[in-house]
Amino acid sequence: SSELTQDPAVSVALGQTVRITCQGDSLRTFYASWYQQKPGQAPILVVYGKNIRPSGIPDRFSGSRSVNTASLTITGAQAEDEADYYCNSRDSSGDHLLFGGGTKLTVL
Amino acid sequence: QVQLQESGPGLVKPSETLSLTCAVSGFSISSGYYWGWIRQPPGKGLEWIGNIFHSGTTYYNPSLKSRVTISVDTSKNQLSLKLSSVTAADTAVYYCARMTYDSSYPWGQGTLVTVSS
Numbered sequence: 001s002s003e004l005t006q007d008p009a010v011s012v013a014l015g016q017t018v019r020i021t022c023q024g025d026s027l028r029t030f031y032a033s034w035y036q037q038k039p040g041q042a043p044i045l046v047v048y049g050k051n052i053r054p055s056g057i058p059d060r061f062s063g064s065r066s067v068n069t070a071s072l073t074i075t076g077a078q079a080e081d082e083a084d085y086y087c088n089s090r091d092s093s094g095d096h097l098l099f100g101g102g103t104k105l106t107v108l
Numbered sequence: 109q110v111q112l113q114e115s116g117p118g119l120v121k122p123s124e125t126l127s128l129t130c131a132v133s134g135f136s137i138s139s140g141y142y143w144g145w146i147r148q149p150p151g152k153g154l155e156w157i158g159n160i161f162h163s164g165t166t167y168y169n170p171s172l173k174s175r176v177t178i179s180v181d182t183s184k185n186q187l188s189l190k191l192s193s194v195t196a197a198d199t200a201v202y203y204c205a206r207m208t209y210d211s212s213y214p215w216g217q218g219t220l221v222t223v224s225s
Contacts, residue, residue, distance in 0.1 A: 033211040035154075042203055042218050043154065046212035086154050088212065095167050097156040099143075 022087030
């Protein structure tokens, strides 16, 4: 498969937990990385590999994978987490990168 | 601290070639990693354009492969993107990034390229 599928929009109440998912056949083989993008800014890496956070990323962000679905979980969402989130992985060949269509997260 | 900065013309005419450079500071390109380009049309999602390994091996998005060339200049510590025969559909913010096999970090701030006559 050459696609990664994300829900276009998700909302969460302030302080609650939200899961953003990314589905694709290649995720059976490869981990996803997750990027947060706020309006007018470049994307930043928040989680990659088997749940690894770059320095400076709060520990409320975590990643997981089950069969062909990768998930980004935000435990205790904050107002500043409102953003677009993109998953990224490889296609089944391993040579090419894919991005999901993005999920707009609204924190209520 | 690794930093990347894209530069190039903000306006390109249809059918011409888009040329961008990405200056890398704080890390030597020849030391390793993949280096790549990603773009984002206004109001839309991210699209991977291609990667180049520090040794020069390239990987391109199949949908763009016939028009894309990515190269590195280790003497200037920069990478370049050329996209030929552009159309309005190539209007986007273009980002460069340092890449590993499973992540892209950091990214440049991006540069908007508009294709218009």
